[in-house]
Amino acid sequence: xxxxxxxxxxxxxxxxxxxxxxxxxxxxxxxxxxxxxxxxxxxxxxxxxxxxxxxxxxxxxxxxxxxxxxxxxxxxxxxxxxxxxxxxxxxxxxxxxxxxxxxxxxxxxxxxxxxxxxxxxxxxxxxxxxxxxxxxxxxxxxxxxxxxxxxxxxxxxxxxxxxxxxxxxxxxxxxxxxxxxxxxxxxxxxxxxxxxxxxxxxxxxxxxxxxxxxxxxxxxxxxxxxxxxxxxxxxxxxxxxxxxxxxxxxxxxxxxxxxxxxxxxxxxxxxxxxxxxxxxxxxxxxxxxxxxxxxxxxxxxxxxxxxxxxxxxxxxxxxxxxxxxxxxxxxxxxxxxxxxxxxxxxxxxxxxxxxxxxxxxxxxx
Amino acid sequence: xxxxxxxxxxxxxxxxxxxxxxxxxxxxxxxxxxxxxxxxxxxxxxxxxxxxxxxxxxxxxxxxxxxxxxxxxxxxxxxxxxxxxxxxxxxxxxxxxxxxxxxxxxxxxxxxxxxxxxxxxxxxxxxxxxxxxxxxxxxxxxxxxxxxxxxxxxxxxxxxxxxxxxxxxxxxxxxxxxxxxxxxxxxxxxxxxxxxxxxxxxxxxxxxxxxxxxxxxxxxxxxxxxxxxxxxxxxxxxxxxxxxxxxxxxxxxxxxxxxxxxxxxxxxxxxxxxxxxxxxxxxxxxxxxxxxxxxxxxxxxxxxxxxxxxxxxxxxxxxxxxxxxxxxxxxxxxxxxxxxxxxxxxxxxxxxxxxxxxxxxxxxx
Numbered sequence: 132x133x134x135x136x137x138x139x140x141x142x143x144x145x146x147x148x149x150x151x152x153x154x155x156x157x158x159x160x161x162x163x164x165x166x167x168x169x170x171x172x173x174x175x176x177x178x179x180x181x182x183x184x185x186x187x188x189x190x191x192x193x194x195x196x197x198x199x200x201x202x203x204x205x206x207x208x209x210x211x212x213x214x215x216x217x218x219x220x221x222x223x224x225x226x227x228x229x230x231x232x233x234x235x236x237x238x239x240x241x242x243x244x245x246x247x248x249x250x251x252x253x254x255x256x257x258x259x260x261x262x263x264x265x266x267x268x269x270x271x272x273x274x275x276x277x278x279x280x281x282x283x284x285x286x287x288x289x290x291x292x293x294x295x296x297x298x299x300x301x302x303x304x305x306x307x308x309x310x311x312x313x314x315x316x317x318x319x320x321x322x323x324x325x326x327x328x329x330x331x332x333x334x335x336x337x338x339x340x341x342x343x344x345x346x347x348x349x350x351x352x353x354x355x356x357x358x359x360x361x362x363x364x365x366x367x368x369x370x371x372x373x374x375x376x377x378x379x380x381x382x383x384x385x386x387x388x389x390x391x392x393x394x395x396x397x398x399x400x401x402x403x404x405x406x407x408x409x410x411x412x413x414x415x416x417x418x419x420x421x422x423x424x425x426x427x428x429x430x431x432x433x434x435x436x437x438x439x440x441x442x443x444x445x446x447x448x449x450x451x452x453x454x455x456x457x458x459x460x461x462x463x464x465x466x467x468x469x470x471x472x473x474x475x476x477x478x479x480x481x482x483x484x485x486x487x488x489x490x491x492x493x494x495x496x
Numbered sequence: 497x498x499x500x501x502x503x504x505x506x507x508x509x510x511x512x513x514x515x516x517x518x519x520x521x522x523x524x525x526x527x528x529x530x531x532x533x534x535x536x537x538x539x540x541x542x543x544x545x546x547x548x549x550x551x552x553x554x555x556x557x558x559x560x561x562x563x564x565x566x567x568x569x570x571x572x573x574x575x576x577x578x579x580x581x582x583x584x585x586x587x588x589x590x591x592x593x594x595x596x597x598x599x600x601x602x603x604x605x606x607x608x609x610x611x612x613x614x615x616x617x618x619x620x621x622x623x624x625x626x627x628x629x630x631x632x633x634x635x636x637x638x639x640x641x642x643x644x645x646x647x648x649x650x651x652x653x654x655x656x657x658x659x660x661x662x663x664x665x666x667x668x669x670x671x672x673x674x675x676x677x678x679x680x681x682x683x684x685x686x687x688x689x690x691x692x693x694x695x696x697x698x699x700x701x702x703x704x705x706x707x708x709x710x711x712x713x714x715x716x717x718x719x720x721x722x723x724x725x726x727x728x729x730x731x732x733x734x735x736x737x738x739x740x741x742x743x744x745x746x747x748x749x750x751x752x753x754x755x756x757x758x759x760x761x762x763x764x765x766x767x768x769x770x771x772x773x774x775x776x777x778x779x780x781x782x783x784x785x786x787x788x789x790x791x792x793x794x795x796x797x798x799x800x801x802x803x804x805x806x807x808x809x810x811x812x813x814x815x816x817x818x819x820x821x822x823x824x825x826x827x828x829x830x831x832x833x834x835x836x837x838x839x840x841x842x843x844x845x846x847x848x849x850x851x852x853x854x855x856x857x858x859x860x861x
Contacts, residue, residue, distance in 0.1 A: 356577030
């Protein structure tokens with residue numbers, strides 16, 4: 132067998148050079164005489180790996196010094212709960228813009244902690260669009276405003292074409308960037324907090340990155356366990372307890388790969404090219420394939436689409452797999468087809484998919 | 497270079513056959529044409545890996561059917577907070593027996609949630625002993641009683657020589673088994689809940705196993721995020737959100753290795769032999785080496801010891817490393833030396849350490 136193009140939504144494709152390096156050094160890391168997976172997170176060897184990963188991520192995303200960077204266990208959903216516990220007083224208002232499934236999940240996590248206000252939602256429209264910021268009903272004195280930068284299932288992303296995220300003054304803007312971080316330059320200074328499960332654009336499953344403005348760490352938040360306290364994690368350099376060290380190491384390898392490839396400017400170029408190719412294949416199919424998302428918020432990362440004749444979907448997926456195009460089945464929430472085209476997916480992979488789509492249509496259309 | 501004997505406390509040594517298998521299939525798992533680290537946790541391939549890991553752990557530990565087994569992100573410290581949130585009403589009494597550093601950490605996590613009662617503590621005695629159960633001051637109507645089966649730092653373990661854990665009637669017994677699980681047969685039915693970070697006896701860092709009696713999942717607990725709800729995790733088969741799938745896979749490989757080696761009966765035999773060798777080397781040194789733990793609660797997993805002349809400790813550690821005996825530095829809380837001798841440490845490794853200790857004493861004593 133050989134490796135195929137993997138369009139999984141997360142866990143997702145990793146850069147092959149990263150996998151090869153991890154493979155080569157899995158039994159012995161440097162001159163440690165042990166695997167990096169076997170050594171203490173407080174050993175000089177791992178401390179170096181950890182510090183380099185943070186420095187590389189700071190360089191990659193131009194993270195200002197007044198932001199802490201945390202590498203934590205638990206996925207993005209855990210952070211969705213922790214932001215309320217850390218930054219809102221009990222029952223304080225918090226604003227949520229719900230632009231898809233993950234925005235709803237974020238909202239669900241905080242019902243016990245805050246007065247959650249849905250400032251805007253695309254649900255009535257099946258999450259095919261994001262209401263314009265001018266229509267958002269923001270609370271007075273909200274603890275924060277939460278948005279989902281890219282919706283992995285619904286394929287909806289805040290894009291420049293949509294407009295700019297609003298200025299929120301003293302209310303910090305929190306954003307779930309799980310499925311689009313590091314796919315283009317990010318102005319971190321616009322956000323109070325950015326979080327991202329790593330298993331999409333940043334590499335391995337099992338570690339989550341939190342980028343948080345340091346002054347926010349002084350907020351009292353709510354009564355909580357120390358392990359739920361971001362300030363404690365920051366003070367301990369993300370080693371309040373044993374971190375997911377092997378996952379952190381793998382993320383560090385991906386950061387180095389991204390920097391070597393040209394950083395986020397280059398990945399923005401590739402992402403735009405991949406998205407252009409794929410949406411062109413859909414839109415140019417005369418309705419055989421269909422993406423329902425408003426053009427100004429179409430995701431560059433996750434492209435859900437449907438076949439005009441849904442009875443053909445199973446054959447499409449099976450034949451795509453035969454052709455070396457994996458994991459294209461749509462999420463159970465939506466059905467249909469979904470192609471996730473994160474940083475580790477080369478342009479050639481998307482070209483191969485577009486070619487297959489065309490060929491399938493010719494045979495079955 | 498070559499792999500050495502690694503006495504790290506966690507992350508800790510992994511079985512070499514497990515590392516070799518993981519290495520061989522890191523780029524392509526089975527006929528998936530992708531790494532197991534790259535495929536969806538809901539794919540048929542990973543679902544099989546996950547189900548096998550659970551079945552193997554159930555077999556290894558003879559886990560009764562009326563217990564759920566969860567594979568979760570977040571370390572043991574996160575579970576220490578979650579047990580209070582899930583199983584105690586707000587402010588309800590919960591009893592803690594504190595037999596070392598990790599018992600203190602467990603207690604710290606729940607201050608915001610329960611009326612934490614220290615039923616017994618070895619702290620006044622430097623955690624060199626565990627107070628007998630007859631002296632424990634248990635609350636009436638406690639939500640649960642929490643113990644730490646083995647203290648990784650202080651080297652204190654509940655042993656048959658100490659006596660039996662008390663019958664607690666309707667109050668379920670919760671136990672942190674992070675550093676001793678699967679080192680000997682475990683009567684799960686005595687416990688309401690057992691949890692263990694995997695990075696010691698169970699293998700990889702980044703995943704935690706929770707074994708919980710199903711009827712307890714019906715307790716209301718406290719207002720909390722869904723991601724903090726054990727019942728939700730159980731209902732979702734530990735896939736409420738993206739689990740640390742690669743770590744889960746590695747743990748599964750370790751379970752298969754342990755079963756193939758003879759299971760917990762065999763590891764109990766090896767653990768007893770390793771502990772016997774190491775304590776004999778200490779006790780037979782005429783005071784050159786010193787372990788201060790009461791003999792009836794000495795840990796079979798983590799053996800902290802001190803050199804009579806502490807000025808020699810640095811030389812001991814450096815020369816041990818030269819001799820291929822790694823990660824023997826004591827935890828910063830205690831100083832001195834610590835050898836962690838989990839399941840992946842062969843008897844020969846401990847024999848090599850004992851030989852080195854003898855030889856070092858002859859040169860420097």
